[in-house]
Amino acid sequence: MHKDCERILISEKEIRKRIAEVARSADEKFKGKCPLCVCILKGSAIFFADFVRRLTVPVELDFMSVSSYGSGTASSGKLKIKKDTDADVGGRDVIIVEDIIDSGFTLSKLKALFKERGARSVTIVVLLDKKCRRECDISPDLSCFEVGDEFVVGYGLDYDERYRNLPYIAVLKRGIYGDGSQPLKGTPNSK
Ligand code: PRP
Numbered sequence: 001m002h003k004d005c006e007r008i009l010i011s012e013k014e015i016r017k018r019i020a021e022v023a024r025s026a027d028e029k030f031k032g033k034c035p036l037c038v039c040i041l042k043g044s045a046i047f048f049a050d051f052v053r054r055l056t057v058p059v060e061l062d063f064m065s066v067s068s069y070g071s072g073t074a075s076s077g078k079l080k081i082k083k084d085t086d087a088d089v090g091g092r093d094v095i096i097v098e099d100i101i102d103s104g105f106t107l108s109k110l111k112a113l114f115k116e117r118g119a120r121s122v123t124i125v126v127l128l129d130k131k132c133r134r135e136c137d138i139s140p141d142l143s144c145f146e147v148g149d150e151f152v153v154g155y156g157l158d159y160d161e162r163y164r165n166l167p168y169i170a171v172l173k174r175g176i177y178g179d180g181s182q183p184l185k186g187t188p189n190s191k
Contacts, residue, residue: 002154002163005170009152010145012167015127018144019047023054025142026095026125034058035093035123038085040110041065042164043099046156047127047144051097059095062087068105079109090118099156100128101143104136111138128152128169145169151177 001008037059039048052059065083094114101107107124114122126140128147151174153159154166159177163170 001168001170002166004163004173004176005153005166006173008168008170009147009150010155010169015144015155015169016050019050020054022125022142022144023051026051026123027056029123030055030057030093030095032057033093034060035095036060036062036085036087036089037095037097038062038064040096040098040106041083043156043158044097044127046164047099048097051125060087064110066106066110068109077105079106079113088117089114091120093121093123094119095123095125098124098126098140100130100152101126101138101140102130102133104134104138107140108136108138127155128157 034057037048037052039045039061041063042065052061062085063083064081064085067080067082068077096107096110096114098107101124107126111122111124123142124138124140125142127144129140129143129145130147130149132149151159151172152169153163153172154169156164157169158164159172163172
């Protein structure tokens with residue numbers, strides 16, 4: 001385990017097994033269709049690569065990069081598109097693939113955006129669901145794991161752009177992102 005981590009929360013083996021299960025459910029759902037899988041960079045890059053390789057239905061892949069800004073609250077913030085999809089989503093079955101849903105702000109805005117652009121359906125697939133932090137009324141259609149309010153890194157998730165390449169999901173040592181004397185404020189894995 002990396003020296004900056006406190007403990008491994010989800011092992012490589014558990015991740016592999018669960019992604020295969022979730023991909024089977026997605027396969028069932030999209031039988032006879034050709035969904036457009038959209039990777040929301042950067043956090044979901046690793047999950048996306050593993051998830052789409054487990055699908056057997058034909059798929060197209062696309063990439064998007066967004067960031068949120070505004071007052072910092074889920075309801076009044078704005079989503080900034082840094083890189084948009086190449087494909088026209090009109091009439092398509094879109095699968096948004098995210099590493100984590102926290103307040104739910106990013107995914108509510110993205111879902112609304114794809115709907116507005118005429119997507120036939122929008123399905124949300126996430127690796128991690130931090131349900132306890134939800135501020136928007138949104139749930140993923142498919143989720144691999146639910147996690148608590150801990151600072152998790154690895155398998156795509158970062159702290160200050162580091163640790164994304166760890167093959168497992170781990171809890172970061174408190175001393176790495178603070179002096180350990182203060183309780184965790186805000187959303188450790190998002191804004
Ligand atoms: C993370 C994650 C989601 C968002 C979830 O992205 O990938 O996009 O935060 O948080 P929310 O549910 O509160 O909106 P981040 O901005 O950390 O960028 P990254 O994917 O490049 O690490």
